[in-house]
Amino acid sequence: MSLFWSVLENGGLSILSLFALVIYARFLSPAEFGLVATALAFIELLSVITGMMFHDALIRHPKPTSRHYDTALYTTILLSVVFCLAIIASSSKFEDLMKEPGSAEIVAALSFGLALTGFSATVSARLKKDFLFKKLALRSLISRALGLLLGVAAAIWGAGAWSLVIQYISMSAFSTIILWVYAPRSYTPKFQFGFSELTELLKFGSVSVTAILVQHSIKRVFVISCGIYLGAYATGLINMAFRLVDTLWAISASSINQVMLPVLSRISHDPKLLRRAYQTGVKLSCTVLFPIFFGLAATAPVLTSLLFGDKWIDSTLFILVFSFMIILQAPRIFAFPLLTALGMPSRVLFVNVVTFTYMTLIVVTLGIGSYEAAAGIWVGAEVISTVFMAGQLRKVTSMSVGLQFKNALVPLFSGITMFVLVYFTKNSIQDLNSKYLELFILVFVGVVTYLAVYCIVDLRSLRELFSYLRNLREKGTLGEGASS
Structure with a gap:
């Protein structure tokens, strides 16, 4: 059944992504699409760190305790909030790079979606370790569908590039809320933190997240570079082809x-x-x-x-x-x-x-x-x-x-x-x-x-x-x- 729900999640998300792509293409210009794609590439690189820092370490740990999980949770929350604030503070530099008016507000708004990943990464890893793939699949499908609904409505309303921002933030919010609603009561965190547990998880997690970060950076760096050198219009075309x-x-x-x-x-x-x-x-x-x-x-x-x-x-x-x-x-x-x-x-x-x-x-x-x-x-x-x-x-x-x-x-x-x-x-x-x-x-x-x-x-x-x-x-x- 775990395999079934994993396949259902991947297939369902792919179909929803294709549907969203068709809708947004009708209401957004390539420049609007490219602007958000470039900003989102920055956000996604940082979300790899917040989302995957302890993911593999927790799953592969033979006997993780509640102290391990809570330490990982509070660390990722802190890290995601710090990243969010750093992006907001440096958003004007992003606009200077892109030379697109309004891009600072776009990347600053997207950073709130990044902040939410810190609240869900640990519980997601715990559900996988416990083979509760049904809950993960339902979380992904429901949050993606709700985010798509709000984003498409905003695009039809004429929100332009902000419709993609609305989709991303709402999808992240719904994903986090649904994940905690579906999570077993035993997952409820306690006010505890262990430096020894943190060191133990980081020994494996730092290596794992580095490998994942390098893998994800190849395409993201390419998209960001296209945004800087070729502009938002060209990046929109490239990102549409990639998608x-x-x-x-x-x-x-x-x-x-x-x-x-x-x-x-x-x-x-x-x-x-x-x-x-x-x-x-x-x-x-x-x-x-x-x-x-x-x-x-x-x-x-x-x-x-x-x-x-x-x-x-x-x-x-x-x-x-x-x-x-x-x-x-x-x-x-x-x-x-x-x-x-x-x-x-x-x-x-x-x-x-x-x-x-x-x-x-x-x-x-x-x-x-x-x-x-x-x-x-x-x-x-x-x-x-x-x-x-x-x-x-x-x-x-x-x-x-x-x-x-x-x-x-x-x-x-x-x-x-x-x-x-x-x-x-x-x-x-x-x-x-x-x-x-x-x-x-x-x-x-x-x-x-x-x-x-x-x-x-x-x-x-x-x-x-x-x-x-x-x-x-x-x-x-x-x-x-x-x-x-």
């Missing part, structure tokens, strides 16, 4: 993770079987994800116009680039869980540090002078991350780089063929009066082309993949030959 691609990734990739991750954990003691399972996972992820994201890239202009309106048409460049990054992302989707299952998360941290260092150096030394430069910098980050991650996997599992990507070749060829055919079909039917009919034709052509090419090139492999999925469902293990 669309990330939402689609969350909906499609989460189900694959739910199928494969338990398998990797169960067989981590058997290197040969683990390598075989990893290669099957690569085949599964690429077979499913390549047609989805290549299809998104091919239909980006039509889809953008239908979902968001013609004012967002300039975002299609970034949708195209971010979608094609699936070529690098899908084959390494299980790299992090595999290294974690082997007890080597530090290798993932190393890859993230290298990628973050590249991002920082390239932005500081060269800046971001155009849309194309921004897209190129992000492509470079994905390439570096892929290369170094492949190197770490080779050292740990003895899988050569070629073996790691071998099972991606057939889906890649099928996906590229599909993209080319859909692209030329789109150019030949662009005079149609109905964009919905045009989209339907493009999707039909894409699905038929991908399946036909895949079956022609490697029908046996496709059959085996479905066979292994049935095996996973029935037995929870992988049979032989999974690396074919």
